[in-house]
Amino acid sequence: MSRSFYITTAIDYANGAPHLGHAYEKVLSDVIARHHRMLGEKVHFLTGLDEHGQKVQQTAQKLKVEPQQFVDGIAVIFQEMLKNLQISNDDYIRTTQPRHQKVVQDFLQKLYDQGLIYLGKKTDWYSTRQEQFLTDKDRDENGNWPEIYGEVTQTTEENYYFKLSQFQPWLIEHIQSHPDFINPSFRRKQVLEFLKEPLNDLCISRPKSRLTWGIELPFDRQFVTYVWFDALTNYYSAVVEKGLWPADIHVIGKDILSPPHAVYWPCMLKALGIEPPKQLLVHGWWTINSQKASKSAGNAADTLALAKLYGTDAFRYYLSREMVVGQDADFSEKVFADKYKADLSHNLGNLVNRLLTMVGRHYQGTVPAPAADEESEKSLRQLWMQTEKKYLASFAECQISHALEALWVFISAMNAYIENRAPWKLAKSTDPLDKARLDSCLALVAEGLRLVSIVLTPVLPETCAKLQSTLGLDSPRLYEGQLSWSQRCTGLKVAEKCILFPPIETVAESP
Numbered sequence: 001m002s003r004s005f006y007i008t009t010a011i012d013y014a015n016g017a018p019h020l021g022h023a024y025e026k027v028l029s030d031v032i033a034r035h036h037r038m039l040g041e042k043v044h045f046l047t048g049l050d051e052h053g054q055k056v057q058q059t060a061q062k063l064k065v066e067p068q069q070f071v072d073g074i075a076v077i078f079q080e081m082l083k084n085l086q087i088s089n090d091d092y093i094r095t096t097q098p099r100h101q102k103v104v105q106d107f108l109q110k111l112y113d114q115g116l117i118y119l120g121k122k123t124d125w126y127s128t129r130q131e132q133f134l135t136d137k138d139r140d141e142n143g144n145w146p147e148i149y150g151e152v153t154q155t156t157e158e159n160y161y162f163k164l165s166q167f168q169p170w171l172i173e174h175i176q177s178h179p180d181f182i183n184p185s186f187r188r189k190q191v192l193e194f195l196k197e198p199l200n201d202l203c204i205s206r207p208k209s210r211l212t213w214g215i216e217l218p219f220d221r222q223f224v225t226y227v228w229f230d231a232l233t234n235y236y237s238a239v240v241e242k243g244l245w246p247a248d249i250h251v252i253g254k255d256i257l258s259p260p261h262a263v264y265w266p267c268m269l270k271a272l273g274i275e276p277p278k279q280l281l282v283h284g285w286w287t288i289n290s291q292k293a294s295k296s297a298g299n300a301a302d303t304l305a306l307a308k309l310y311g312t313d314a315f316r317y318y319l320s321r322e323m324v325v326g327q328d329a330d331f332s333e334k335v336f337a338d339k340y341k342a343d344l345s346h347n348l349g350n351l352v353n354r355l356l357t358m359v360g361r362h363y364q365g366t367v368p369a370p371a372a373d374e375e376s377e378k379s380l381r382q383l384w385m386q387t388e389k390k391y392l393a394s395f396a397e398c399q400i401s402h403a404l405e406a407l408w409v410f411i412s413a414m415n416a417y418i419e420n421r422a423p424w425k426l427a428k429s430t431d432p433l434d435k436a437r438l439d440s441c442l443a444l445v446a447e448g449l450r451l452v453s454i455v456l457t458p459v460l461p462e463t464c465a466k467l468q469s470t471l472g473l474d475s476p477r478l479y480e481g482q483l484s485w486s487q488r489c490t491g492l493k494v495a496e497k498c499i500l501f502p503p504i505e506t507v508a509e510s511p
């Protein structure tokens with residue numbers, strides 16, 4: 001039986017339209033999911049929408065619509081984005097769905113029955129924007145509340161608390177003994193640093209007097225569930241019937257690593273006797289002119305329109321290539337346009353067309369066999385073997401930008417090779433050795449492009465399918481049996497022309 005692979009994204013807040021940050025996380029997860037499908041694994045890819053909480057309630061109120069009606073509209077917009085970006089998710093969870101609500105209530109009831117949830121009264125600082133209680137530790141060096149918390153007010157409230165602190169020693173031990181649990185490792189160190197301070201218990205309820213838009217506590221109908229307790233449970237509730245737990249990878253942004261994903265979630269699961277997820281893959285932020293791309297900054301909406309202008313695959317390429325997973329990256333249309341031209345249109349697109357033109361002109365469109373014992377074949381083949389290794393190793397660490405870098409070294413080497421060989425000159429020669437060189441040159445480039453079209457499929461699915469049909473190949477569903485250097489393009493009938501990346505006229509000027 002094939003190995004199963006369960007990957008999730010964070011579920012997006014339903015209080016506004018999608019932006020670049022949301023798009024990126026879906027693309028990254030999709031690339032990883034597609035790669036694992038091609039490895040032959042049984043992949044389950046989940047994404048969804050976080051629909052409860054104060055912000056959603058407030059936004060719906062402002063618009064004078066019922067919260068459910070409001071989030072239904074938002075869900076359509078988010079799912080539209082997934083479609084536009086060719087995201088291949090297998091399921092879409094919404095926290096208002098009964099399948100999810102039931103599991104949240106089961107979790108709460110179990111914890112309550114075990115005495116792990118208690119009623120307490122506390123006076124605390126509360127941030128409405130972040131929907132979280134704050135302590136003095138959250139103040140900045142001047143004693144003020146950082147901007148991200150918005151308005152902070154003091155409230156005295158009776159609420160239910162989960163005995164989070166009791167799981168701190170277990171959590172530290174778990175993170176220490178599972179080096180892959182938090183990827184990249186510098187984030188793991190930050191979490192361990194955070195855990196040097198004692199944890200407070202986690203307030204998991206909100207009184208209905210303040211918030212009604214949430215899942216009722218099963219043991220006290222006067223309260224709804226705290227939105228993070230609700231939201232985190234999605235990863236489990238979506239697959240409980242499918243037997244796919246534990247998740248292999250939760251893909252999340254750095255802002256929601258600690259405490260929600262690295263502390264609350266594993267401790268909740270531990271308390272319930274459920275295994276933790278295997279890995280949290282933590283990406284950084286996209287910034288625009290050094291400011292975090294976000295709904296409130298209003299700087300990130302237009303970037304999604306670029307996927308239409310340049311094409312979905314090109315957008316996926318730029319996001320995957322430009323962000324080193326874990327680090328922040330600045331989004332620039334200028335850089336996007338440059339990469340589009342240099343990497344996609346020139347380096348890859350022109351190489352394809354050179355091949356098609358030469359094969360069309362001198363071989364009636366049928367790829368020739370390479371001549372035996374060609375030195376050039378050996379060196380390209382060796383470079384391919386190194387590239388394949390690096391590509392797969394980078395993917396295994398979810399470092400997609402490194403994988404693409406390696407692949408473009410190979411594509412550039414093919415361009416250099418064709419420049420060197422100058423097949424257009426060889427074609428004019430009457431020397432039979434030159435004829436053999438021409439055979440080899442075109443056969444090798446065809447083979448190189450075949451290999452590129454296979455490993456690049458997770459990132460550029462539409463382009464690769466188009467390239468394969470241009471080369472007269474079927475599109476393989478698996479890597480298996482496809483990645484070794486071969487002569488299988490020989491005898492294939494190629495198309496006359498193929499524009500993979502047309503020139504784009506409208507390109508923004510750099511600021």
Ligand code: MSP
Nearest residue numbers: 010011012013021022050231232252253285286293
């Ligand atoms: N609803 C919570 C997650 C609950 S998961 C159980 C949430 N939603 S969010 O809409 O604010 O963010 C969704 C994801 O998008 C998060 O992983 C977040 O880090 C990511 N991004 C939001 N803005 C981002 C950037 N500017 N850049 C990259 N990703 C960022 O948090």
